[in-house]
Amino acid sequence: MEILESEIIRAELSAATLHASLGDVSMTSMTLLNEVAGRYPDAISFAAGRPYEGFYDVKLLHEYLRIFCHHLRTERGMSEAQVARTLFQYGDTKGIIADLVARALAADEGIEADPASVVVTVGCQEAMFLVLRALRADDRDALLAPSPTYVGLTGAALLADLPVLPVRTDADGIDLADLVTGLRTARAAGRRVRACYVTPDFANPMGVSMSLADRHRLLELAACEDLLLLEDNAYGLLNSAAERPATLKALDRHERVVYLGSFAKTGMPGARVGYVVAGQRVTGPGGGSLLADELSKIKSMLTVNTAPIAQAIVGGKLLAHGCGLADANRRETEVYHRNLRQVLDGLDRRLGGYPDVSWNVPTGGFFIVLTVPFTVDDDLLAHAARRHGVLFTPMHHFYGSTAGHRQLRLSISTLTPDRIEEGLDRLAALVEEGRAEHEGTGEHIPSGAR
């Protein structure tokens, strides 16, 4: 072997040689927004889509762990050594609480899921990537998704090199006519549309929901057009209405739905436990399995398995509440409902008189979208944080910066009543400033003013 003793090259990597996702504006959105939030820790945040923190208590973690271990001993008949091994050792790739997840789906959503079709994942985010990675075979493949959409979906699709074709969304949720048009246009252009991503309940970022009739129509459409639906149900359980509408999965009679589940909002985000239900048959050479089994193979090379310790804590919480999380989240659901009403009422009182300012009126979930007559960009966010002490999310982040330039998303989930009132006062001051400057100049607040 000959190595020349020439000049040493210190490792540097050109950004241009890295995966294309890293150059995409969607991948940096969250980082940028977190940076602004980090610089202004005292600002009142309508930005964070995090669940309410008021009931968190470390003692619960110990309790859930004890409950799950008791379950392993009594219901699964494990010895002490087996219990310890289950928590400490590598576990089954599909998870150790698939049966409890299936029980919770039955209790909370009326979904009958074979535990064999469940893969427990590192949050719903991993579930999303697993499905998109599996469904992306070549350059023809594409995914339909509402626009605006959850940035995590956009990011996972970028990581899987899967283009996302936007479908119009309005106050009633995804526009089914536009979906059919988009699907047929894409197919006519030689695209293989692998699935349509959809959040029927309180979709991030608009907070809108689909009617029961539209859910039936979407399923019928999927069956007729041979389309797979990826149903994301992160918020559906947190509905204060007397009757929650059925999920697509509960209504699905033809295995058209791959269900993406999350315990982040209803269990706890810090466990990072989600799941996917994928009972679709895979056929052909190398087939003869369920889609869940294929996802499990991918997972084995991505994260091996979801931390059994984290699964144990979520499993303990499920068991503590009879494997149903609707009742377990009654207090949180009331908080979200109260906050949503308070923010909507507060917007009415403060901004109701302006004909050029409007917002949608979701019936649940975490989000409201406010439309203003001036530009809402990241500079305005920084200005709002610095001068007004209030944070929100510019909507363009959910459109890949192609639209939403006069909209902002308000999240209601983490705030207390007094912070909401103070935050809305600050927000109203920003809106009034923006309107005044907009009327004066016909333009948005100039950078110099910030």
Next chain:
Amino acid sequence: MEILESEIIRAELSAATLHASLGDVSMTSMTLLNEVAGRYPDAISFAAGRPYEGFYDVKLLHEYLRIFCHHLRTERGMSEAQVARTLFQYGDTKGIIADLVARALAADEGIEADPASVVVTVGCQEAMFLVLRALRADDRDALLAPSPTYVGLTGAALLADLPVLPVRTDADGIDLADLVTGLRTARAAGRRVRACYVTPDFANPMGVSMSLADRHRLLELAACEDLLLLEDNAYGLLNSAAERPATLKALDRHERVVYLGSFAKTGMPGARVGYVVAGQRVTGPGGGSLLADELSKIKSMLTVNTAPIAQAIVGGKLLAHGCGLADANRRETEVYHRNLRQVLDGLDRRLGGYPDVSWNVPTGGFFIVLTVPFTVDDDLLAHAARRHGVLFTPMHHFYGSTAGHRQLRLSISTLTPDRIEEGLDRLAALVEEGRAEHEGTGEHIPSGAR
């Protein structure tokens, strides 16, 4: 919207339309091996590369959690609400124990790592995928890796659509001359070689280690050839020798090494906590960051963050041992050393007389490779499990089935002394049977005999 009420199509997916990784033999290896192991639970397993389970105790989980919470209160000055929020809520994408990881690297490996260059991951497997996803920009890109190699590396590369170019490995570890040849040949063919994956200590599956001189030579070569090294150090700490050789990362003066760390073998697999140290600068438009920051962006769209609960438990274990895991693993290291000696001695006593049977003699780690004169395929494994009650891993799985057809990997990590003796008796019976049939027919044991 018009939907034809035509025939309903039940969702089925053709395997041919799924991502190519799912058709690769490497992706199904682990599933197949686990299935065999699952069918014969009473077989003595030299197959599982899992850490020793004798010291697992659920009480430790509660203790580690308490220690970490105490650390948050006292060293980070958190209130009870902040402690709860840190464990329950979404956390920083790069992790909440990067500082403790950096302290452990300093204490255990003499590695000075800026916590800002650390990303805490869902096991080492996610770290691997993050790096390979970041480094794969287009079809020209490729990775160098020893052959045979860890199946998790092969799998992660398949998921990232990154071809792996094999480099010869012998009893001294990766062959540096072959590495240079492979690198130059690939570059001459228009390939962009992004990195070379290497495990200097007790590499899976051969159990071989690199000399200190070779480590220096590899670093020099990397600097001269402008090559990045991905150092996997899952086993280095579990070395019973008086002095452990320095890792590549500890010797690296030019940021040539991306370090892939695992707490699976030294902390606990069930936490699924690993990490990557990537202090390389990223330059150019969109650059100006550390590679760790780019990996963090990818992670935010893959798993969001590593479960804070799992990080807390690993953090608690680190804190319980002064942020050094070498001492914390003294008992385990003695078990591995004792088991390795016992298996090597036992092979000598049982098979030492056969000139056509040989094995390598690693000085540490979990693995030994046995070479026999007959074919070692998955049918032989099933036969061994059924007839002889013993499990191992056919080596072809580590060669993508292109080589290793007369070799098997023995793992020594989970067994007790009496199980080792009994297991070696069974293995010897299989080898004697295989030799007899091989001599008789010039072929391996025919399927009919099984």
